[in-house]
Amino acid sequence: MSLAPRRSTPSTATPATAPLPDAPKTSPAAALEVFTGDPNFMTSLARGLIVIQAFTQQAPQMTISQLSIKTGLSRAAVRRCLYTLTKLGFAGAEDGSRYSLRPRMLTLSHTYTASNTLSSAAQPILERMSAALRESFSVATLDGEDIVYIARTSVSRVMSVDLHIGSRLPAYCTSMGRILLAYLPSEQLENYLAKVELIPYTTRTVNTIEKLRLHLRNIRRNGYSICDQEYEVGLRSLAVPVFSPSGRAVATINLSGNAQRMSVMDMQTRFLPHLRNAASELSVFLR
Known part of the structure; x- marks a missing residue:
């Protein structure tokens, strides 16, 4: 269970100074x-x-x-x-x-990152790629309906929200989330699809379960995911899976960049090989 702050909301969300909304129908309690x-x-x-x-x-x-x-x-x-x-x-x-x-409270998250093999192994790999390519990279895992960042490097602010280790984002409209959903066992995926709420963060956000299913099928066929401005306008990201020895996708590694500066073709031809190499290197630590 993550103790980090929950994910950010769309730009139309209630301001922090406004009164808090009523408790949801199904409260945490x-x-x-x-x-x-x-x-x-x-x-x-x-x-x-x-x-x-x-x-x-x-x-x-x-x-x-x-x-x-x-x-x-x-x-x-x-x-x-x-x-x-x-x-x-x-x-x-x-x-x-x-x-x-x-x-x-930070001591709790530090205990996790210090004791988690995947997190500690991922950070130097991301830092090496950032130094060589001058881009922002992240590693995340799936926690419920969200992805949780367990390692990250950032050379520039690519999102309006400040992302860090422990940040949470929705799985259905992020490249890393879709990777992890695409490789879920069928029963777990169906459980997720039955309860997920497809919030329209932008006009490009996937808005039906069938469209989401199509995205996930394409990801399994291609082995990577590109999410084009579905969570935030101007943000484009590319992600690949990190497999355990048993063949399970236990994590995902991604590149995030400005959509005007970084084309889909550029991601596929220039950066995808680097991400795949990093994912292979990271999977070695899971053996």
């Missing part, structure tokens, strides 16, 4: 009901993680009431979670009412 009766499930820990994940780039500071609405937890449960997190140095409230996460 409601999702815990499936574990009712499980004597080994630690509900208090799960609630604490829900509170942590409620903080986002759009809502970095929230009151107990706002967190209660967003998570579906009672105010008393939120208060206890925040009390514990504050005592441990992971959260705090400068004014006594609006809470935010503290820098100590």
Whole structure:
């Protein structure tokens, strides 16, 4: 489970200063009901993680009431979670009412990246490619309906949102996400397609399940994915899979660039061989 901020929203999203929306029909707290009766499930820990994940780039500071609405937890449960997190140095409230996460939270993500073979092996590979090609590269894995960045180098700002290790983006309209979806076992893919909401981030965003299926079939046939301005206008990206020894696509590596500067043909002829070589090199660490 990632503790990083959730993905960014389209430009039409509610500004950070606006009131928080009502809790969704299926709140994070409601999702815990499936574990009712499980004597080994630690509900208090799960609630604490829900509170942590409620903080986002759009809502970095929230009151107990706002967190209660967003998570579906009672105010008393939120208060206890925040009390514990504050005592441990992971959260705090400068004014006594609006809470935010503290820098100590970064130790959790550092523990993951330091102990994860794929993440630690990917970073120097990406840095070497960035130095040689002067472009931005990333490695991500699939977590639920999102991709999560586990390694990244950036030579320039290619997106309006600041991407970093731990950032999350929707899988269906990103090159890395489509790679990971394309190589999912059929049952897992069908489960994903049955519940995904195709939010139109741009006018180019895929808007039907059948179109998405077609994209995924083409990816499996070609072995790479190009996403052209579907998540953000002006952003074009190319991704390839990273396979484990068993043949499972456990990660994906990509190149992101400005659509006006980098053509689809340029990606296919100039950069695709580099990505495939990097993916092969990275897969060696999974043996």
